[in-house]
Amino acid sequence: MPLLDVRDLRVEFPTRQGVLTALHDVDFTVDRGERLGIVGESGAGKSVAAFAILNLIGRPGRIAGGSILFEGQDLTRLSTHQMRRVRGDRISMIFQDPMMTLNPVLTIGTQMVETLKAHRRIGDAEARRIAITRLGEVKIPSPEKRLESYPHELSGGMRQRVVIAIALLTEPALIIADEPTTALDVTIQAEIMSLMLDLCKTHGVGLILITHDLAVVSQVTQRVVVLYAGRVVETGETARVVQDPVHPYTRGLLAALPGEGTPGARLNQIRGSMPPLTAVPEGCPFNPRCDFVEDRCRDALPALEDLDGHRVRCVRARDLASGVAA
Amino acid sequence: MSGTATTMTDPASTPARDRVLVEARAVRKVFDLGSHFLERTRREVKALNDVSIAVRRGESFCLVGESGCGKSTLARVIMGLLPPSSGEIHFDGTRIDGLRHKARRPFHRRMQMIFQNPYASLNPRRTVRQTLEEPLRFHLPELSDAEVRETVERVMVSVGNDPTWISRYPHEFSGGQRQRISIARALMVDPEFVVADEPISALDVSIQAQVLNVMMDARDQRDLTYLFITHDLSVVRHFGTRVGVMYLGSLCELATTQALFETPRHPYTRILLSAIPRVSTEEMKPPGLPGEVPSAMNLPSGCVFHDRCPLANARCSAEVPRPLAQDDGTLVACHAVEEGRG
Amino acid sequence: MTHLTARLTALLGSDVLYRFRRDPVALTAFAILVAFVLAALLAPWLSSMNPHDPAQIDIMNSEIPPVWTSGGEAAFPLGTDVQGRDLLSAILYGLRISIVIGVFAVMVQMTLGIVIGLVSGYLGGKVDAFFMRLADIQLAMSTLMLAIIALAVFKAAVGAEFYEDMAIVMLVLVIGFAEWPQYARTIRASVLAEKKKEYVDAARVIGLSAPTIMARHILPNTLSPLLVISTVQVANAIISEAALSFLGLGMPVTMPSLGSLISSGFEYIFSGAWWITTFPSIALITLILAINLLGDWLRDVLNPRLFKG
Numbered sequence: 014m015p016l017l018d019v020r021d022l023r024v025e026f027p028t029r030q031g032v033l034t035a036l037h038d039v040d041f042t043v044d045r046g047e048r049l050g051i052v053g054e055s056g057a058g059k060s061v062a063a064f065a066i067l068n069l070i071g072r073p074g075r076i077a078g079g080s081i082l083f084e085g086q087d088l089t090r091l092s093t094h095q096m097r098r099v100r101g102d103r104i105s106m107i108f109q110d111p112m113m114t115l116n117p118v119l120t121i122g123t124q125m126v127e128t129l130k131a132h133r134r135i136g137d138a139e140a141r142r143i144a145i146t147r148l149g150e151v152k153i154p155s156p157e158k159r160l161e162s163y164p165h166e167l168s169g170g171m172r173q174r175v176v177i178a179i180a181l182l183t184e185p186a187l188i189i190a191d192e193p194t195t196a197l198d199v200t201i202q203a204e205i206m207s208l209m210l211d212l213c214k215t216h217g218v219g220l221i222l223i224t225h226d227l228a229v230v231s232q233v234t235q236r237v238v239v240l241y242a243g244r245v246v247e248t249g250e251t252a253r254v255v256q257d258p259v260h261p262y263t264r265g266l267l268a269a270l271p272g273e274g275t276p277g278a279r280l281n282q283i284r285g286s287m288p289p290l291t292a293v294p295e296g297c298p299f300n301p302r303c304d305f306v307e308d309r310c311r312d313a314l315p316a317l318e319d320l321d322g323h324r325v326r327c328v329r330a331r332d333l334a335s336g337v338a339a
Numbered sequence: 340m341s342g343t344a345t346t347m348t349d350p351a352s353t354p355a356r357d358r359v360l361v362e363a364r365a366v367r368k369v370f371d372l373g374s375h376f377l378e379r380t381r382r383e384v385k386a387l388n389d390v391s392i393a394v395r396r397g398e399s400f401c402l403v404g405e406s407g408c409g410k411s412t413l414a415r416v417i418m419g420l421l422p423p424s425s426g427e428i429h430f431d432g433t434r435i436d437g438l439r440h441k442a443r444r445p446f447h448r449r450m451q452m453i454f455q456n457p458y459a460s461l462n463p464r465r466t467v468r469q470t471l472e473e474p475l476r477f478h479l480p481e482l483s484d485a486e487v488r489e490t491v492e493r494v495m496v497s498v499g500n501d502p503t504w505i506s507r508y509p510h511e512f513s514g515g516q517r518q519r520i521s522i523a524r525a526l527m528v529d530p531e532f533v534v535a536d537e538p539i540s541a542l543d544v545s546i547q548a549q550v551l552n553v554m555m556d557a558r559d560q561r562d563l564t565y566l567f568i569t570h571d572l573s574v575v576r577h578f579g580t581r582v583g584v585m586y587l588g589s590l591c592e593l594a595t596t597q598a599l600f601e602t603p604r605h606p607y608t609r610i611l612l613s614a615i616p617r618v619s620t621e622e623m624k625p626p627g628l629p630g631e632v633p634s635a636m637n638l639p640s641g642c643v644f645h646d647r648c649p650l651a652n653a654r655c656s657a658e659v660p661r662p663l664a665q666d667d668g669t670l671v672a673c674h675a676v677e678e679g680r681g
Numbered sequence: 682m683t684h685l686t687a688r689l690t691a692l693l694g695s696d697v698l699y700r701f702r703r704d705p706v707a708l709t710a711f712a713i714l715v716a717f718v719l720a721a722l723l724a725p726w727l728s729s730m731n732p733h734d735p736a737q738i739d740i741m742n743s744e745i746p747p748v749w750t751s752g753g754e755a756a757f758p759l760g761t762d763v764q765g766r767d768l769l770s771a772i773l774y775g776l777r778i779s780i781v782i783g784v785f786a787v788m789v790q791m792t793l794g795i796v797i798g799l800v801s802g803y804l805g806g807k808v809d810a811f812f813m814r815l816a817d818i819q820l821a822m823s824t825l826m827l828a829i830i831a832l833a834v835f836k837a838a839v840g841a842e843f844y845e846d847m848a849i850v851m852l853v854l855v856i857g858f859a860e861w862p863q864y865a866r867t868i869r870a871s872v873l874a875e876k877k878k879e880y881v882d883a884a885r886v887i888g889l890s891a892p893t894i895m896a897r898h899i900l901p902n903t904l905s906p907l908l909v910i911s912t913v914q915v916a917n918a919i920i921s922e923a924a925l926s927f928l929g930l931g932m933p934v935t936m937p938s939l940g941s942l943i944s945s946g947f948e949y950i951f952s953g954a955w956w957i958t959t960f961p962s963i964a965l966i967t968l969i970l971a972i973n974l975l976g977d978w979l980r981d982v983l984n985p986r987l988f989k990g
Contacts, residue, residue, distance in 0.1 A: 029699065054543035055514075168631050198405035198570065200628045203614040207623040225544060228616035232623040252620040269548035272573035272617055276596065279555060280577060282548035286513050420882055440890060447888030460879035464901040474887045524883065 014085070015042035016186055016219050017066070021079035024058075024065050026290075033290040035061045037244045038079070043187065048213055048220040050230035050251060052266075053240035054287055059223045062240070063189045066221075067106060068096045084186065102132045105180035109192040111172035114179060115164040121148075121175055122160030125182060132183045147178040151208060170201040177209060187219040195224070206233055227266060231255040239263050242288060242298040244314075249323030259325040259334045261303045297327070305329055359429075360564050361394040361417060361450075361532055366426035368412050368588075372636075384635045386412040388588045388643070389426075391662075394532070399558065399565040401579035401596075403572055403611070407632055408585040410568045414534045417566065418452050419443065430532070448478045451525035453554075455537040457517035461509040467520055468505035471495070474527045494523045497560065498553050515546035519553055526557060533557075536568045551578060572615050576600060584608045587643040588635060590662060594669035604671045606648050642674065650675035700982055710974035717968050721777040728770035729756065733936050740765045744954045760956045762946060764934075768956065771942055772964050778938040779965070782852050783919040787911055789857025790918075794864020795907075799895045801865065802872025813869070816862035824859040824917075825924055831855050832930040845933040852931055856921050860914065867910050871903040905983040912976035916969045923965055939965045 024036040036058045043049045053059040064070050066081055068088060081088040084103065088096065100106075108114060116124055125144035126137060133140075141160065148156030151174040164172055173193060180188050190209065194202035210233050213220045222234055230237055230251060237254050239247040239262070247260040258264045265283035285302040288294060294301055300310040309328055318330035327333065368387040387409045394400040402410040415421045417428055419435065428436040435446050451474075454460035461470055471491045475482060482490070492502040498519045509517055518538060525533055535554065539547040551574065557563055567578055575582050575596060582599045584592045584607065592605040603609045614626040630647050633639055639646050645655035654674050662670040663677055671677075701707050720727060730737045742765035748758045759768040797816075801809040819827070832855055836844045844851070875881065876899060884894045923940030925931040927947075932938040934945050939961045946957025 054545060170631060199572075199616070200405060200610060200614045200626050201631075202616070203623060203626045204628070207625045210623055226616060227544070228618045229623070231618045232616065232621060255618050256620070266544055267618060269545050270573070270618065271547070271551070271571070271577050272615065276576045276600075278577070279552050280548035282552055283545040284549075286515055286546060287543070415882075418886055420885055440888075444888050447886065450886075452883070452886045454879035454883060456879055460883055462880040462884075462898050462902070464904075465898075473884075473889075477887055477889060521883075528887075 016045045016047070016084065017043040017221075018082040019062075019066065019079070020082070022062070022065060022076070022081065023078035024061050024070060024074060025077040026074040030291050034077075035074070035243050035290060036065065039238075039240070039243075039245055041238045041245070041248065043219045043221060045186065046213070046217040046219055047236065048210075048222065048234040050234035050237040051221060051223045051240060052225065052227055052230050052237055054225055056242075056287055056289065057240040058243040059225075059240050060191055061243075063106070063191050063221065063223050066189060067100050067104060069100075098132075101128070102183045103185050104187045104189065105183070105185040107173075107176055107180050107188060107190040107193045109195050111169070111176045112164065114176045115172060117164055119163075120160065121162050121164065121167075125160070125179055128179055129182050143182065144178070147181050148175070150181065150212060151175070151178045153178070170197055170205065173197065173205055174208070177205070177212070181212065181216065181218070184216065185218060187221065188213070189221045189223070191223045192225070193222075194229070195226070202229070209233070227255060228270065228272070239266075242293050243290065244298060244326065245317065245324075246299065246326045247324070248317075253323055257334070259320065259323065259330055260299075260327050261305050261333070262299050264333075265302075265304075305333065358395045359393045360396045360431055361566065362427075362429040363390060363392050363413060363417055364427040364429065366390050366413065366416055366428070367424045368409070368416055368421065369424045382636060385638055386588050386635060387416070387423075388638070390585070390588070390590050391426075392583055392590065392593065394564060394566055396531075396564055397562060398580040399567055399578055401567045401569060401575045401582045402585060403569055403575055403582055404585035405570055405611075405632065407587065407635060409588040409635075410585050411536055412588075413585075414452075414536050414566060414568050418450065418534055419446075444478075448528045449530050450532040450534070451528065451530040453518075453521055453525050453533060453535040453538045456541050457514045457521060458509075458541075460521050461517055461524075463509055466506055466508055470509075470520070471505065471524055471527055474524060478528045490527065494526050498523045498526070498557065499549070513546075514542050515549055518542060518546075518550050522550070522553060522557065526561070529561070530563070532564045532566070534566045534568070537570065538567075539574065540569070540571065547574075554578075572612060573617075584611065587632060587638065589643050590670075590672060591644065592669065592671050592673075593662065594667075598667055598669050602669075604665065604669060604676050605673050606650050606675065607644050642672075648675070650680055652680070701978075704978060706974055707978040710971045710978070713967060713971040714975060717776060717964075717971070718780065720773055721780050724770075724773040724777050728767070728773050730767050730770050732766040732771040732774050735935075738765050744949070744957075746954075747956050747960075759960050760954075762942070762957045763949060763954070768942075768960055771937060772939070772961055775937050775939045775942050775961060776964060776968070778849070778932055778936065779919050779922060779940070779968075782849060782856070782922045782938065783915045785853040786856035786860075786918040786922070787914045789853060790860045790864050790914060791907070791911065793857070793861035795868055795900065797861065798865040798868025798903075799872055799900060802869040803876055803891060803895050803899065809869075812865065816865055819859075820862050824856070824921055827859045828855045828921065828925055829928065829930060831859075832925060836930065845935070848932050848936070852922055852925065855925075856918050859921075860917065863910060863914060864907075867906050868903055871906050872899055875899050875902045909976060909980045909983055912972055912979060916972040916976070919965070919972075920969060939968075 019039060019041050022036055022039040023034065026033045026035055039062060041049065051059045051062060065076055066088065070076060076089050083099065088099065091099065122141065122144060126140040129135065129140040129143060144160060145156045148159055153159050153171065153174055167175065194205050197205065206229060222230065224230055234251045237248065237251045238245055239260065241262050247254060247258065247263045254263065255267065258267055268281035269283060271280060283302055288298065296311040296313055297315050300306050303310065307328070315326050315328045317324045317326045320330060320334050366387050367389055370384040370386055372382040372384060390413060392400070402413065404410045412421065416423045423436055427434055430446055430450065435443065468491065472487055475487050475490060491505060495502045500516065500519050500523060512520065538554065539550050542550060555578065558565060569575060579596045581593065581595050583590055584605060586607050592599070592608045599608065603612050610626050610628045627649070628647055633646065641656040641658050642660050645651040648655065658674065660672040660674050662672040664670055725731065742761050743763050745754055745757050745761040746752050747760040748755055753760065757767045761767055762771060797812050801812045832851060835851060881894060881898060884898050922931055922938060923943065926938050926940030927944040929944065932941045934941055937945065942961035943958050943965070946954065950958050
């Protein structure tokens with residue numbers, strides 16, 4: 014049984030223009046210790062998925078269907094009180110902005126000790142000892158001193174390390190990281206992502222890495238889900254998806270990366286932009302931007318085609334995978 | 340020495356001057372934060388320390404570095420948005436820093452800028468038409484209404500925008516569309532030189548390529564010279580002809596794009612190159628850059644990179660390295676490279 | 682003009698109107714305000730008499746109680762004051778004067794505040810320091826105190842008769858000058874926020890002059906806080922005027938504002954003629970409450986922090 018099993022997840026936001034569906038029948042699983050990437054551009058619904066798992070969808074948004082099985086219980090059916098015992102304990106969250114997690118008026122030590130004591134029956138001294146161990150694990154120099162620091166005394170990279178240490182405090186089974194390094198410089202991003210990778214391995218923690226960056230996903234995760242306009246368009250082993258992408262959108266994304274292609278030449282681009290939720294086209298949501306579009310793409314939504322473990326939502330998935338259409 | 344010699348602090352060896360369009364000579368920029376009310380010392384941020392670059396006509400000069408390296412400050416100093424604390428800015432042979440408003444006016448027409456944040460760079464209360472017509476009416480008041488309208492339409496089409504957008508407000512557009520409107524505004528007065536300050540870093544991947552292509556097309560059609568500011572070396576590989584790598588307010592290395600990617604010399608350049616995330620099946624590794632960027636309020640002595648550099652020795656902490664030309668014209672400011680260490 | 686209409690349509694089609702229609706407090710406050718403004722505008726047609734015209738006043742009608750009490754007369758629904766003026770007519774005309782003084786005083790404040798706030802915020806440095814210290818000093822003294830001193834000196838200097846003719850103008854100017862710091866500070870704060878945005882840099886790159894950038898680019902983006910503060914300031918100005926009139930430094934009894942009506946009835950409140958003070962007071966309080974509720978609602982709706990998302 015997987016650690017996390019999300020099935021047919023549907024998230025809706027009622028608005029003046031009608032009900033907007035941010036996620037349509039999204040399925041994915043995370044095994045114990047597995048690292049899953051959820052990739053998409055802004056508005057694809059990737060952060061909504063993270064918030065849905067933690068039951069943090071703000072009103073008037075709501076989970077309108079599907080189930081989220083985590084360690085055998087359906088998170089969508091838990092009471093607020095029960096959910097609080099899962100969130101921040103069995104599942105930790107790391108946001109893009111460390112200040113979403115850190116309280117600016119409390120020292121790092123106070124915050125870590127309080128977090129621990131909220132979830133465990135332990136004394137201050139024991140909590141401090143664990144906090145120091147965790148800060149050491151995220152390679153913060155002289156962790157004892159750092160306990161007395163306030164968040165504003167630390168650099169962006171250091172703050173994100175502290176947030177990772179806090180996320181690890183309760184030894185969760187799953188960490189959800191939403192664009193954890195997007196705001197950081199490339200050298201710090203590489204430091205922190207490789208640190209997270211190591212920590213997930215040594216602690217056997219599952220990771221959901223939510224990002225727009227296929228390059229980061231390719232170097233950190235084992236499996237990947239590509240979202241487009243609230244739907245899974247391609248999913249499978251990361252290595253296979255990035256080396257042999259099938260869905261025209263995934264192909265386009267990979268080809269558009271500036272590291273690819275001939276230096277000095279025009280970049281491969283996907284025309285148009287992702288539709289807003291108010292104007293998702295009929296049929297395949299990608300059809301107006303697709304180079305391989307056919308009439309049937311405009312009529313009905315393609316099903317997720319299973320190419321032995323690599324699933325693709327495209328009517329031409331088999332052609333494209335075998336290279337016929339390319 | 341090759342043409343890159345103009346970037347040296349020594350003004351005697353400047354053979355290719357006629358080809359240089361924009362030049363920053365020994366620019367320093369210090370931000371005075373005022374003194375703390377209990378302390379005597381004034382707090383200063385040394386954002387640029389003796390930086391010289393020369394952008395030649397027709398090239399796409401890229402400035403690369405991480406946050407706080409001073410690349411945007413240099414761009415703003417060149418554009419006259421900030422006055423330099425010392426040093427000179429020259430445009431097409433004329434010194435332009437410190438020019439008064441009237442005298443500077445012709446240069447405003449010849450140099451334009453594209454900004455990072457497409458959500459802040461367009462005035463939310465002005466229609467696309469008002470935004471685009473403004474530079475035209477200011478610099479070319481002799482144009483008739485019909486000519487203005489025709490120019491707006493032509494430029495809009497040239498950057499891939501629908502000319503019917505002009506009566507709408509910025510909030511009705513996506514980030515990529517806004518950035519193309521921003522590019523159109525910069526191109527409106529037909530400038531020779533465009534500074535682009537991280538123009539694609541706020542955009543989605545599939546949109547980044549579109550915007551970069553629009554900028555490359557504009558360069559080809561209009562003979563533009565670009566100064567492109569970015570933190571992303573992989574973009575440089577596509578866009579740049581020459582690259583300057585900056586760290587903590589100093590220029591580390593200045594090379595042609597090809598030379599920089601094939602034989603990076605400065606230790607910082609090498610680490611920066613290795614840290615670019617690439618699509619690969621190999622697992623992410625730490626880039627081997629210990630510590631963090633020091634505060635620009637308290638610069639390290641000698642080479643600003645010495646306390647994080649794998650090749651540093653005693654000389655590096657004592658003496659500031661000067662940019663020295665290599666065989667292929669690349670300028671490298673590093674004692675280790677000069678001495679052949681590492 | 683077309684830009685203005687386009688902007689208006691954008692506003693009307695926006696969330697502001699949508700939220701307005703769904704907010705009973707805002708709707709009620711707005712309805713009351715509109716009723717008061719209409720009543721003030723149409724005072725000559727709604728009133729049974731012109732209380733400013735001595736020829737229409739009959740001293741024999743003085744202190745008639747409201748119509749629903751014993752001794753009341755149908756011709757004077759809210760009763761009459763000591764001079765025999767119909768109280769309802771006096772309130773309608775008084776409302777007119779109060780609103781006119783409030784609105785014009787705020788215009789004076791706004792003009793001063795916008796100019797000083799824009800210049801201070803955009804230029805910064807010594808100019809900014811000078812104006813903001815000046816504002817601090819002025820804020821350290823109460824508006825009323827300043828106004829009382831100014832008006833008392835003026836009244837003593839020009840004589841009571843001339844003063845009565847000039848009262849409206851003087852009140853507008855004094856209240857206007859006394860409260861510019863609120864505007865200047867609000868505008869300056871939003872200018873400081875706006876000038877960091879890249880569209881201002883873009884305007885500078887084009888080569889536009891500082892005054893053009895301030896007027897054309899920055900000012901329109903500070904209008905939301907301006908609108909919010911204006912509602913509150915109109916209320917404040919009306920109160921200030923009422924207070925000054927109550928103290929005898931405002932509108933003369935021959936041309937009463939709400940404040941002078943309240944004042945003129947005050948000495949009779951214990952001799953049985955309670956209505957002379959009570960009804961103008963109720964009118965004043967309702968008006969101020971409606972404006973302030975609307976201001977609070979506007980502040981919530983236009984809060985830029987709630988815009989995002």
